[in-house]
Amino acid sequence: MEHPDNLKLPEKLNALFRAPMLTRTRMMLALAVAVSADGLQLLLGPVGWAMVDQAIDFLAMILVSWIIGFHILLLPTFVVELIPVIEDLPTWTACTAAVIALRKREQRAGPPALPPTKAD
Numbered sequence: 001m002e003h004p005d006n007l008k009l010p011e012k013l014n015a016l017f018r019a020p021m022l023t024r025t026r027m028m029l030a031l032a033v034a035v036s037a038d039g040l041q042l043l044l045g046p047v048g049w050a051m052v053d054q055a056i057d058f059l060a061m062i063l064v065s066w067i068i069g070f071h072i073l074l075l076p077t078f079v080v081e082l083i084p085v086i087e088d089l090p091t092w093t094a095c096t097a098a099v100i101a102l103r104k105r106e107q108r109a110g111p112p113a114l115p116p117t118k119a120d
Contacts, residue, residue: 019069019103027100030067033060034096041081042088057081060092064099071099
């Protein structure tokens with residue numbers, strides 16, 4: 001295996017965004033973060049407090065991405081949370097559950113098959 005300093009940029013990005021293996025602990029932690037974020041925003045009410053809702057969303061996205069790995073579904077969830085009243089829906093919980101389900105399916109399927117190589 002190559003030293004990380006010798007990797008090219010696309011390989012570095014791929015390693016950075018590679019999803020970790022899902023474990024029961026990771027799934028429970030990610031769901032706890034999502035439910036906590038949605039609960040806090042519900043307690044703040046539909047108006048919320050200036051920048052507090054956005055800080056909760058930012059923290060939720062960072063923590064969930066760190067725990068179960070970044071997934072593209074997290075971006076629209078972050079944007080939807082900026083819309084007043086809609087932010088009171090449990091979007092973080094739903095998105096985190098969806099990402100966990102997708103990741104579990106990916107891991108059950110196994111790694112993609114390698115393309116055939118030419119024999120020299």
